[in-house]
Amino acid sequence: MSSHGASIPMTSRPCGPLKGEARVPGDKSISHRSLILGALCVGETEITGLLEGQDVLDTAKAMRAFGAEVTDHGGGNWSVHGVGVGGFAEPEQVIDCGNSGTGVRLIMGAMATSPIAATFTGDASLNGRPMARVTDPLALFGTQAFGRAGGRLPMTILGAADPVPVTYTVPVPSAQVKSAVLLAGLNAPGKTVVIEAEATRDHTERMLKGFGAEITVEETDEGRVITLTGQPELKPQKIDVPRDPSSAAFPVCAALIVPGSDVLVPGIGLNPTRAGLYNTLREMGADLTYENERTEGGEPVADLRARFSPEMKGIEVPPERAASMIDEYPVLSVVAAFAQGETVMRGVKELRVKESDRIDAMAVGLRANGITVDEGPDWWTVTGLGHGNVPGGATSASHLDHRIAMSFLILGMAAQKPVSVDDGGPIATSFPIFEPLMSELGAHLVRDNA
DSSP: OOBBOOOOEEEOOOOOOOOOOOOOBBBBBHHHHHHHHHHEEEEEEESSSOOOSSSHHHHHHHHHHEEEEEEEEEEEEEEEEEEOTTTOOOOOOEEOOOHHHHHHOOOOHHHHHSEEEEEEETTGGGGOOOOOOHHHHHHHHTEEEETTTTTTEEEEEESSSSOOOOEEEEOOHHHHHHHHHHHHHSSSSEEEEEEESOOOOOHHHHHHHHHTEEEEEEEEEEEEEEEEEEEEOOOOEEEEEEEEHHHHHHHHHHHHTTTTTTTEEEEEEOTTTTTTHHHHHHHOOOEEEEEEEEEEEEEEEEEEEEEEETTTOEEEEEEGGGGGGGGGHHHHHHHHHHHHEEEESSSSSSGSSSSOOOHHHHHHHHTTTTTTTEEEEEEEEEEEEOTTTOOOOOOETTTTTTHHHHHHHHHHHSSBBBBEEEEOOOGTTTTHHHHHHHHHTTTTTTTTTT
């Protein structure tokens, strides 16, 4: 079953050149944060280009449940009339975050230092994912959490009535954990400090500053030290959400492996903490260029042009790059299958606790399609067969994971035989226009039960 309905089996067939513009949806990370920070302002925040995937829609619904006025004006234009820091009301119903780990963890942080209770649940995938990585640091503020064994949803959070500021060192690179602690720190007195040994996506820090919070970031011997002064009055903003680099990865990677392709993806956010995939592809020999580089809303943006690249080579991806491309490893492994030689990916144990165990899901599916994969607890290696030599022909399990489903559908566009997924339904959580966008470029995607 998909997160929100019956399974949708899909097949991707080998296709001719992919051509044209791929106008991918707005950035999911920034969309979540726009809604949450808008809800924590006094006044109205206006958002254009919001990603209207199910994950973000679930966050919008949650903000309404906490008392914010969230309005869809159509065409990706939304407004949020916030309740102010510490102003969340206690929800009357259970908060269903669907498939979104980002949504549930950030919302937990945002309500953790208000004297209210809220119960969270999600789909089968989300309810199997660990929440202790967030609830443990939130407990330092005085927050309590009551969930299923292993710290899993459904879970009730009792916000701290008298929160205290926290200094917390993030044990593993995680923008979700960092962001949850910073959002909790908004309603705690004094200074909350988060220390991360490896930099992760920094949208929360950038956006907090943009909304008027007093926040500093310092590079030290310990790592990146982020200091937030609590109990600010956040000021409403006008936010133009850049297009999502994680969604752009799919048309870009498809263009690199399908002969004759030339695809332009306009207006992509290229925050350095998110651009690891594109640096990696270039090192592999991809014909990938940035055009019209600019800054919008404090975020670096460019148009990406990707062309068919038959001479790509396998490389060893630097482990320290993992945090900047953690969501892109599944589709990178597809590109690696069409490169020459081994592509080695290390320092990626976070992939084992995403929407699915992404290392296992991709390894099993790639092997079924004729590709050699070796794996360990925090690494995997794909042995590329070179352009035109990937057999394909198998049906792979998506495990309720949108990125797994899309990755195998990209594989089918350049393999010798069609590639199927058992359920493409979860794609709607992050990339609801994936099918028509890829089809317009020239892909052959079919729903097998249509």
